Amino acid sequence: MSNKLFINRLSSLISFGKRAMIINSDFDLANKMKLFNDNNQYQKSLELFDKYKKNNLELCSNFIITQALKACAQLGDIRRGTTIHNRIESHIKDDTYILSALISFYIKSDDLKNAESLFIASKNISLSMYAALMKGYIKSNQPNKALDLFNKIDSPDQVIIILLFNACALLGTNEALNLVKRASKEIPKSFYSNPRLLTSLLDALIKCGDIKHAELLFGRLRTRTLSMYNAIMNGFNKEKNPSKTLDLFHQMKISGLEPNFITYTCLIKALSLIGDYSVAQSLIGQIPDSVLVDNQIHNALIDMWGKTGCVNRAKEIFKKIHQPDQIGYATMINCYGLNGMGTQAIELYRQISLELTNESVNVSVLNACSHSGLVDQARCIFRNIHMKSERIYTTMIDCLARASCFDEVQQLIDEYERSHSPVAPMYSKYPSNIFNIFDKPMNLLFKFVSIAID
Structure with missing residues (x-):
């Protein structure tokens, strides 16, 4: 081999080696x-x-x-x-x-x-690009745009199908439910081995109002993950069937699955719906201390103890919250209101900074006044609310109607309708009282029917 050829080959090897090092x-x-x-x-x-x-x-x-x-x-x-x-x-x-x-x-x-x-x-x-943009539309609460993208895809993969179910869950309509059912029939059987896809399917069925279909699907599954249990438990709570939630919680524990934060939130919500102190006391003791430090759990427990009549337990939990948020304040005020402690609800309301006083907080304190017959205090609070929403007007009307202040109810309805379209809840919340407001109740009845039809 000539020296020139040897040098050329050696040079090639060195270049290859450098490239290999760069790649590595x-x-x-x-x-x-x-x-x-x-x-x-x-x-x-x-x-x-x-x-x-x-x-x-x-x-x-x-x-x-x-x-x-x-x-x-x-x-x-x-x-x-x-x-x-x-x-x-x-x-x-x-x-x-x-x-x-x-x-x-x-x-x-x-x-x-x-x-x-x-x-x-x-x-x-690529499919990953479709998936990325679909996630964006779902994140920005534009599920219809996500569905428009889905309709352009010829062969969706499992990620795309999961996003389809998530978009349908956001919509929660009959049309979305039909799309979920059609897609679930058309996807390859192999997709059903994906736990995330099954969880999204269950969630979509529930949020589109078909808990029965979701329950049947769940019952047929051989392997059930914690997220699937959580989805079904949430569905039972949504359908106001808390006893089934508790049954599922016990079944899950027997199967060896360890509950997580979401599970305990569903459990507390079910106990709140049941409102039985002894049942609540026996199950709350099973929640680990590591979970009990979370503010969302605190708020759920305050709501639960309030609905079981244990205001002192609710107060103890509220005091443990270092910096209550809007949900925490609204929940504690609502707890006082449910138990006829309107004065305490108002006292707590007065302690809240303007930045934390939102619609839910205002509605909760007006409801508390309503349940305790504190009409004058409710009037004062209502006057000082700068941004009066439909819910706030409706709650104040409820308070006045309970106190038989029918002239004021009519005035508030008229005031609201000067700048808004009529809404049925203001007329239908207490129909036995509301018809006493007007000299011609049949006119109001026709108005209520027309609003409801619209």
């Missing part, structure tokens, strides 16, 4: 970034990215870019994610892998407009 280092870098991301260590992922690739983005693999974008999205680092996009924009038009990551990044950053622009400008649209 990129692969290792991407895997390390993924490991950090999978463990919610997004800052470390970006620090690694900055160390090796920040100034060399054009040579990054799509795996590295997607991991960097994921970290930016999770940290809410919109500026950095946008910078990455701008620097790689010229050579990613056909890279559906990176385009999916970018759409997901913009969705996570609440920038649906940029996500849509990327999607529309793409020549080749």
